[in-house]
Amino acid sequence: MTSxxxxxxxxxxxxxxxxxxxxxxxxxxxxxxxxxxxALARSARLFPDRLALWARGETRTFAExxxxxxxLAAALIAGxxxxxDRVAILSSRTVxxxxxxxxxxxxxxxxxxxxxxxPADRNRSIxxxxxxxxxxxxxxxxxxxxxxxAAPPPDLAVVxxxxxxxxxxxxxxxxxAVDDLDxxxxxxxxxxxxxxxxxxxxxxxxxxxxxxxxxxxxxxxVGAYLAGVAAIAPVxxxxxxxxLVDLTFDLSAHDMFAAWTNGAAIVSVPENxxxxxxxxxxxxxxxxxxxxxxxIGIAHQxxxxxxxxxPSLRASLFCGEAFPAxxxxxxxxxxxxxxxxxxxxxxxxxxxxxxxxxxxDHPATVLPxxxxxxxxxxxxxxxxxxxxxxxxxxxxxxxxxQLTRGYWQQPGLDADKFLTVEGTRWxxxxxxxxxxAGDGLHFLGRVDHQIKIRGYRVETxxxxxxxxxxxxxxxxxxxxxxxxxxxxxxxxxxxVAGAPxxxxxxxxxxxxxxxxxxxxxxxxxxxxxxxxxxxxxxxxALAGHPALADLRARSEGRxxxxxxARPHASAASPLPPGTMTGTTS
Amino acid sequence: MTVLIRLQDVARDVFENERxxxxxxxxxxxxxxxxxxxxxALVLAVEAAFDLRFGTAEIGSLENVGAFxxxxxxxxxxxx
Numbered sequence: 114m115t116s117x118x119x120x121x122x123x124x125x126x127x128x129x130x131x132x133x134x135x136x137x138x139x140x141x142x143x144x145x146x147x148x149x150x151x152a153l154a155r156s157a158r159l160f161p162d163r164l165a166l167w168a169r170g171e172t173r174t175f176a177e178x179x180x181x182x183x184x185l186a187a188a189l190i191a192g193x194x195x196x197x198d199r200v201a202i203l204s205s206r207t208v209x210x211x212x213x214x215x216x217x218x219x220x221x222x223x224x225x226x227x228x229x230x231x232p233a234d235r236n237r238s239i240x241x242x243x244x245x246x247x248x249x250x251x252x253x254x255x256x257x258x259x260x261x262x263a264a265p266p267p268d269l270a271v272v273x274x275x276x277x278x279x280x281x282x283x284x285x286x287x288x289x290a291v292d293d294l295d296x297x298x299x300x301x302x303x304x305x306x307x308x309x310x311x312x313x314x315x316x317x318x319x320x321x322x323x324x325x326x327x328x329x330x331x332x333x334x335v336g337a338y339l340a341g342v343a344a345i346a347p348v349x350x351x352x353x354x355x356x357l358v359d360l361t362f363d364l365s366a367h368d369m370f371a372a373w374t375n376g377a378a379i380v381s382v383p384e385n386x387x388x389x390x391x392x393x394x395x396x397x398x399x400x401x402x403x404x405x406x407x408x409i410g411i412a413h414q415x416x417x418x419x420x421x422x423x424p425s426l427r428a429s430l431f432c433g434e435a436f437p438a439x440x441x442x443x444x445x446x447x448x449x450x451x452x453x454x455x456x457x458x459x460x461x462x463x464x465x466x467x468x469x470x471x472x473x474d475h476p477a478t479v480l481p482x483x484x485x486x487x488x489x490x491x492x493x494x495x496x497x498x499x500x501x502x503x504x505x506x507x508x509x510x511x512x513x514x515q516l517t518r519g520y521w522q523q524p525g526l527d528a529d530k531f532l533t534v535e536g537t538r539w540x541x542x543x544x545x546x547x548x549x550a551g552d553g554l555h556f557l558g559r560v561d562h563q564i565k566i567r568g569y570r571v572e573t574x575x576x577x578x579x580x581x582x583x584x585x586x587x588x589x590x591x592x593x594x595x596x597x598x599x600x601x602x603x604x605x606x607x608x609v610a611g612a613p614x615x616x617x618x619x620x621x622x623x624x625x626x627x628x629x630x631x632x633x634x635x636x637x638x639x640x641x642x643x644x645x646x647x648x649x650x651x652x653x654a655l656a657g658h659p660a661l662a663d664l665r666a667r668s669e670g671r672x673x674x675x676x677x678a679r680p681h682a683s684a685a686s687p688l689p690p691g692t693m694t695g696t697t698s
Numbered sequence: 699m700t701v702l703i704r705l706q707d708v709a710r711d712v713f714e715n716e717r718x719x720x721x722x723x724x725x726x727x728x729x730x731x732x733x734x735x736x737x738x739a740l741v742l743a744v745e746a747a748f749d750l751r752f753g754t755a756e757i758g759s760l761e762n763v764g765a766f767x768x769x770x771x772x773x774x775x776x777x778x
Contacts, residue, residue: 169758392754415735
């Protein structure tokens with residue numbers, strides 16, 4: 114691998130040849146010297162009376178926020194929590210949750226978010242895998258997860274929860290009442306100082322084996338990210354950043370730390386109100402936005418994204434899934450004073466590592482993911498682990514100071530997902546990309562989302578783009594039919610949000626833009642597409658939709674009766690009420 | 699007609715299910731059609747039906763039918 118051509122922020126692949134690791138080492142050094150803990154303390158000192166937090170109508174200034182975090186941190190330390198211990202947090206997005214995060218950092222510990230919207234077993238699994246020694250629980254979750262709290266893992270030394278609602282727990286668990294904590298203890302506490310190389314948080318993402326995999330992120334990783342993203346969305350103390358995602362989704366770290374390290378505030382939208390987020394922008398004068406692109410389609414569908422309706426926004430960032438240009442146009446119309454950027458990056462590379470600006474005159478149907486932040490590296494590798502040929506599709510690999518040191522206690526996974534080439538450590542994303550002059554990288558879907566339809570290699574993202582244009586709908590999804598076995602499928606099924614829809618007309622239009630094997634065999638029109646806890650279209654839920662199961666059953670039946678499947682077989686039998694389908698025959 | 703009954707009518711319309719029966723303790727978990735997206739449709743439909751607007755601090759508190767009813771009644775009283 115001697116001809117590696119990584120992208121660097123400075124421009125062409127050639128410009129970054131062999132250099133991203135060196136760039137990362139030098140460019141990120143300054144940004145990584147200050148820990149999040151030190152930066153929060155600085156904001157509390159410089160801006161004590163400025164708003165730090167709005168959550169469910171409650172507000173906290175920086176002085177109030179940091180003091181409360183100090184009280185909680187002192188209790189953690191008194192309870193035996195030491196630097197680098199993990200502090201799990203089971204809370205919805207309340208003042209308690211944010212105070213707990215700041216407290217963990219103030220105690221030089223690592224916060225581990227759990228999620229009240231996860232099943233208890235998944236939270237239990239994360240709690241055990243993290244080896245958390247403390248657990249902070251808000252009142253609502255103490256009731257909801259009584260069973261889990263009653264039998265915590267043996268590593269757990271301290272539980273902080275409202276006493277009156279907390280179930281009795283194992284003997285080693287110490288109960289403290291949040292309301293009764295000793296505020297004076299913070300003044301007596303000798304505060305440990307984390308180093309930039311210490312972990313700030315430990316997030317768990319879905320693992321291919323079914324067990325969540327932990328991704329530890331250090332203060333230096335976050336510092337490098339914040340330095341990079343500041344180049345496109347600088348934050349000042351006057352800013353207000355909206356928070357729309359669960360704390361288990363790493364986009365939440367952007368909102369919190371981009372704001373709090375700069376003396377700015379976050380406006381945390383309650384979980385049951387995220388589709389109404391534009392209203393929070395209007396009423397609370399929010400200036401910066403970060404969400405998944407699907408949020409635009411949902412707000413548009415709800416009729417709350419009128420022209421010029423979000424004038425206070427000056428930076429809008431979208432991340433987490435492919436960003437259709439049709440959604441970007443809607444957002445540009447609603448937020449005329451805002452720059453719009455498509456961010457890209459996995460949790461393993463700390464929130465996001467590249468960006469592509471929205472340009473209204475750009476012909477692409479999906480926004481490019483662009484170029485890496487300063488000091489970070491991106492490159493394309495082919496199936497054989499060699500640098501992809503110029504213009505060819507390859508797997509996107511990442512390098513630089515934002516990369517995690519490795520998965521949490523899973524060295525086998527590290528060997529599979531990280532590789533070292535010419536002294537540079539690369540993370541294999543499993544995403545496909547193609548380099549295009551002027552744009553940087555284009556995201557082309559997941560390696561494991563490529564399917565073969567009757568021998569043709571197909572990327573479902575391409576079909577989604579065509580379907581979006583043909584249907585005139587923003588929220589669409591495409592799934593294979595039937596489920597690929599051995600990498601093959603008979604065809605695909607399209608899902609479209611927003612009834613009514615003339616599906617026959619849509620399919621006819623698709624015939625003008627897609628080869629026949631890529632045209633969906635059926636369209637299923639739903640009032641809304643299901644979303645997962647991160648606000649993305651929930652493909653797993655769609656895969657379980659009864660209409661799809663029915664189509665699959667009939668498809669498999671046809672295959673059993675015929676030696677070879679004909680393309681575009683009809684879906685003729687009745688589907689569940691509320692479901693509309695169209696077929697190509 | 700009580701606020702609860704009017705709210706039930708709105709919910710039946712939004713969720714397209716005439717058999718929905720709301721009680722003060724009803725939550726999204728009790729009604730299959732009540733997900734995060736339809737919740738917003740419900741909030742907007744309630745605002746239109748009762749000619750009121752929920753504030754941002756109020757929206758997050760609408761976690762069960764009783765909270766909806768209490769807030770609607772309070773806002774109607776305040777507006778009178």
